[in-house]
Amino acid sequence: MLIASALLSLPLLSLFVIAFGRWGRAHSVAYAGCFVAAVSLFSGGLEHLGGVWGAPSLVLPIGLPWLKAHFRIDNLSALFLLVVNFSAAVASAFAIGYSAHLPERRRVTPFYPLFLFGMNTVLVADDAFVFLVAWEFMSLASWLMVLADHQKAENRRAAGIYLIMAVFGTFCLLPALGLMAGPGGDYTFAAMRLRDMGGVVGFLVVLLTVLGTGSKAGLMPLHVWLPLAHPAAPSHVSALMSGVMTKVALYGLIRVLFDLHGEVGWQWGAALMVVGGVTAVMGVLYAVMQDDLKTLLAYSTVENVGVVVIGLGLALAFKADGENLLAALALVAGLYHIVNHSVFKTLLFLGAGAVISATGRRSISALGGLLNRMPWTGAAFLVAAASASALPPLNGFVSEWLILQTLFKGPGLPHWAMKFGVPVVGALLALAAALAATCFVRAYGVAFLGRPRSDAAREAGDVSFGMRMSLVVLAVACVVLGVIPVTVTDALSHVVQPLTGVSFAVSADLGWPWLSPVSSHRGSYSGTLLVMVGLALFGVVVVLVHRFGTEALRRSDAWDCGHREDIPQTQYTGPSFSQPLRRVFGGTVFRARESVQMPPPGDDSPARHSVSMIDPVWDGLYARLGLAVEWVADQVNRLQFLTVRGYLLMMFCTLVFMLLVVAMRQQS
Amino acid sequence: MAQQFSYDLAHLIGATVLMAGMGLLYQRRLFAVLNTFAFQAVALAAAAAWQAHVQHAPHLYATAAIALIFKAIAVPLALHWLVERLGIHRTVETALSIGWTMIVGVALVALSIMLVLPVTAKAAALTRESLSIAMSVVLLGMLMMITRRNAVTQVVGFMALENGLILAAVSAKGMPLVVEISIAFSVLVAMTVFGIFFFRIRERFDTLDLNYLETYRGDRQ
Numbered sequence: 001m002l003i004a005s006a007l008l009s010l011p012l013l014s015l016f017v018i019a020f021g022r023w024g025r026a027h028s029v030a031y032a033g034c035f036v037a038a039v040s041l042f043s044g045g046l047e048h049l050g051g052v053w054g055a056p057s058l059v060l061p062i063g064l065p066w067l068k069a070h071f072r073i074d075n076l077s078a079l080f081l082l083v084v085n086f087s088a089a090v091a092s093a094f095a096i097g098y099s100a101h102l103p104e105r106r107r108v109t110p111f112y113p114l115f116l117f118g119m120n121t122v123l124v125a126d127d128a129f130v131f132l133v134a135w136e137f138m139s140l141a142s143w144l145m146v147l148a149d150h151q152k153a154e155n156r157r158a159a160g161i162y163l164i165m166a167v168f169g170t171f172c173l174l175p176a177l178g179l180m181a182g183p184g185g186d187y188t189f190a191a192m193r194l195r196d197m198g199g200v201v202g203f204l205v206v207l208l209t210v211l212g213t214g215s216k217a218g219l220m221p222l223h224v225w226l227p228l229a230h231p232a233a234p235s236h237v238s239a240l241m242s243g244v245m246t247k248v249a250l251y252g253l254i255r256v257l258f259d260l261h262g263e264v265g266w267q268w269g270a271a272l273m274v275v276g277g278v279t280a281v282m283g284v285l286y287a288v289m290q291d292d293l294k295t296l297l298a299y300s301t302v303e304n305v306g307v308v309v310i311g312l313g314l315a316l317a318f319k320a321d322g323e324n325l326l327a328a329l330a331l332v333a334g335l336y337h338i339v340n341h342s343v344f345k346t347l348l349f350l351g352a353g354a355v356i357s358a359t360g361r362r363s364i365s366a367l368g369g370l371l372n373r374m375p376w377t378g379a380a381f382l383v384a385a386a387s388a389s390a391l392p393p394l395n396g397f398v399s400e401w402l403i404l405q406t407l408f409k410g411p412g413l414p415h416w417a418m419k420f421g422v423p424v425v426g427a428l429l430a431l432a433a434a435l436a437a438t439c440f441v442r443a444y445g446v447a448f449l450g451r452p453r454s455d456a457a458r459e460a461g462d463v464s465f466g467m468r469m470s471l472v473v474l475a476v477a478c479v480v481l482g483v484i485p486v487t488v489t490d491a492l493s494h495v496v497q498p499l500t501g502v503s504f505a506v507s508a509d510l511g512w513p514w515l516s517p518v519s520s521h522r523g524s525y526s527g528t529l530l531v532m533v534g535l536a537l538f539g540v541v542v543v544l545v546h547r548f549g550t551e552a553l554r555r556s557d558a559w560d561c562g563h564r565e566d567i568p569q570t571q572y573t574g575p576s577f578s579q580p581l582r583r584v585f586g587g588t589v590f591r592a593r594e595s596v597q598m599p600p601p602g603d604d605s606p607a608r609h610s611v612s613m614i615d616p617v618w619d620g621l622y623a624r625l626g627l628a629v630e631w632v633a634d635q636v637n638r639l640q641f642l643t644v645r646g647y648l649l650m651m652f653c654t655l656v657f658m659l660l661v662v663a664m665r666q667q668s
Numbered sequence: 669m670a671q672q673f674s675y676d677l678a679h680l681i682g683a684t685v686l687m688a689g690m691g692l693l694y695q696r697r698l699f700a701v702l703n704t705f706a707f708q709a710v711a712l713a714a715a716a717a718w719q720a721h722v723q724h725a726p727h728l729y730a731t732a733a734i735a736l737i738f739k740a741i742a743v744p745l746a747l748h749w750l751v752e753r754l755g756i757h758r759t760v761e762t763a764l765s766i767g768w769t770m771i772v773g774v775a776l777v778a779l780s781i782m783l784v785l786p787v788t789a790k791a792a793a794l795t796r797e798s799l800s801i802a803m804s805v806v807l808l809g810m811l812m813m814i815t816r817r818n819a820v821t822q823v824v825g826f827m828a829l830e831n832g833l834i835l836a837a838v839s840a841k842g843m844p845l846v847v848e849i850s851i852a853f854s855v856l857v858a859m860t861v862f863g864i865f866f867f868r869i870r871e872r873f874d875t876l877d878l879n880y881l882e883t884y885r886g887d888r889q
Binding site: 655656659660662666 | 763776779780782783786807810811813814817
């Protein structure tokens with residue numbers, strides 16, 4: 001009831017903004033309404049996850065007359081309701097302050113509630129029709145918000161590519177769901193669960209689902225729209241697109257592969273793991289090279305989606321081999337990373353939004369020294385960056401550690417491909433985690449530390465109270481999710497229990513604060529104890545320093561490396577920080593070439609250092625695809641210039657061909 | 669006995685129409701094409717008259733009369749007059765050589781027999797063969813439209829196609845006359861339009877070869 005009324009209120013809010021958009025306060029009211037709706041949906045999800053009402057379902061007589069709309073909330077839906085609406089609530093609260101100075105807000109606010117409506121409806125849908133309509137709602141509402149600032153050519157291009165990829169995704173999902181419904185045409189998920197799909201149909205369903213949801217989640221090589229479209233939208237929207245919408249896509253993947261489709265072969269698990277590993281490493285390699293703060297964060301989203309997909313693929317492989325306990329563990333690890341990423345990526349994007357609203361700059365080369373000027377934003381961003389770099393005791397560490405621990409069990413699988421492949425994927429995951437740390441050290445160091453590189457950064461001040469509080473709430477969530485991992489995994493094991501058929505406790509061996517996924521003596525972790533011991537040691541050190549340290553204070557200038565003058569250009573820049581990585585990986589992956597242009601003798605202009613890089617996915621795949629489409633279009637265009645006899649011949653041949661088909665069918 | 673005889677005669681006339689259709693493909697002279705077409709129309713009229721007699725359907729006599737007057741006499745005479753009046757080149761200009769056209773024509777007849785006979789397994793015996801013959805005539809007419817360059821031969825091909833349709837219409841029992849009259853009139857209208865068209869083409873280009881028409885079209889450089 002709570003969930004239904006909160007869902008219904010969202011389209012009404014959208015109408016309200018369309019009607020009263022001229023009036024400045026209407027936007028704040030609408031975002032406050034979205035906040036309330038998201039909080040209600042969150043509490044509704046919490047109640048369901050607690051198992052108060054089981055898995056209630058609802059059938060409404062809307063939509064096509066012979067298809068009713070089916071809704072159902074099981075544990076998986078409830079978990080994703082929590083994920084979506086926690087971020088949505090915080091982003092809405094942030095937007096109250098953030099959107100006040102947004103010039104294009106009248107083109108953003110009306111679609112924001114519809115975006116939330118679409119995402120939440122996807123989660124509670126229980127038939128293919130509702131699922132796809134809600135999915136399109138989500139795509140189109142977010143597309144309109146990407147297009148909000150349409151004065152810039154790059155935003156128009158981003159929106160165009162996003163639209164093509166969204167259409168491609170739905171184009172794949174539509175036949176996938178249709179194949180699952182089968183010739184009987186029963187589009188409810190309940191009927192799909194019971195249906196036994198044959199080998200070919202089952203294969204097609206999995207392939208199309210992976211393509212369809214993967215294009216929305218950002219799996220390589222379908223990720224191209226993501227780093228363009230996510231930064232183009234206003235920051236509270238990009239936070240939701242990156243932190244949450246990719247999760248809704250992963251929800252679709254989990255729903256089909258683990259719930260609706262009965263039997264998925266281990267080969268699919270292996271394929272997903274490879275795709276996930278490549279996505280993780282490539283995504284973070286792209287991220288390290290970026291100068292635009294929001295593009296960097298979007299590529300980091302690609303990386304984290306890859307990490308989650310590794311976990312899901314491993315769970316599929318274990319499940320196909322009957323290792324249900326390990327499958328449940330891998331699935332818990334994947335879901336845990338989904339939860340964590342949604343929290344810290346929302347925080348990172350909102351922090352980027354705060355930086356943009358304070359400085360008006362998105363390029364990290366134009367920032368610097370923001371920690372002193374925006375202490376709240378800086379501190380919150382630091383927590384999120386540490387979490388994204390998988391540093392203990394924050395939440396990002398726990399889930400990546402769990403996925404790695406599960407990967408160590410992978411060689412126990414009976415297939416040789418898995419025995420040899422799993423360690424490789426593990427190495428890729430470890431490489432991605434290390435590169436992510438580099439990426440965020442670079443982003444944080446260049447943007448928030450050092451001295452300002454532009455006047456905009458020099459004159460920045462911290463954002464309004466409401467926006468600061470949103471960031472703090474998310475930062476606290478990052479810490480809490482990392483410090484009490486066992487509570488989270490216990491909740492998640494309720495979610496995976498219906499999907500893998502076993503109930504288990506990750507902490508069974510050692511008891512509450514210890515997370516010991518494999519066994520008590522092979523790998524165990526307790527964030528709670530870690531933090532407690534850390535705090536205790538910190539206290540001891542403070543006491544010791546104050547007790548035994550010298551009392552004499554001496555103030556002097558910091559050592560300035562011999563640079564007397566105050567030039568910000570002498571600092572490390574973004575490109576100089578990533579230069580070693582560019583030399584190691586970029587030469588092969590991006591074909592990065594560095595060149596120095598020396599001025600001719602007698603000329604007193606400076607020498608120029610330049611780097612050229614290509615985007616292997618775009619140039620290697622999409623540009624060629626575009627050329628191929630153009631070529632085909634040219635060929636087809638010739639049909640417009642046929643002779644009269646040519647047209648007659650075409651009709652005649654078509655007729656004869658169809659008659660032949662009829663004749664052949666009669667013979668057989 | 670009488671039943672068998674009426675079948676045989678109907679088939680004979682239908683086969684004559686079909687042979688005339690093949691004959692149309694074989695001619696190398698325009699006047700010969702027109703004569704063959706007139707012969708086909710006469711055969712069609714005979715088929716309609718015989719069906720009228722067998723089915724005791726007097727309105728089919730009207731169809732036979734229409735076919736005889738318009739298709740066997742009026743249209744060939746008009747085309748004859750056109751060819752002479754315009755001084756059109758008297759050789760049939762082929763896009764596909766005569767031999768190949770014949771081979772394709774035979775293949776089309778085989779296709780239509782293969783197609784129609786199994787489909788209409790439950791229909792009356794008379795209807796079945798006649799339908800397959802009629803369909804062959806239609807396909808041969810289309811083939812003639814495609815493989816001949818000259819506009820006159822294309823018009824003849826189009827009307828041979830119409831002949832096939834009428835043959836199908838008279839062989840099926842209970843086809844109302846309205847349909848046939850409308851078909852006959854559509855042929856007449858088509859011929860008139862083509863006639864006017866010829867004059868316009870001729871005035872502008874001094875030829876009836878359609879290739880000249882194509883180069884004139886606005887959207888080709």
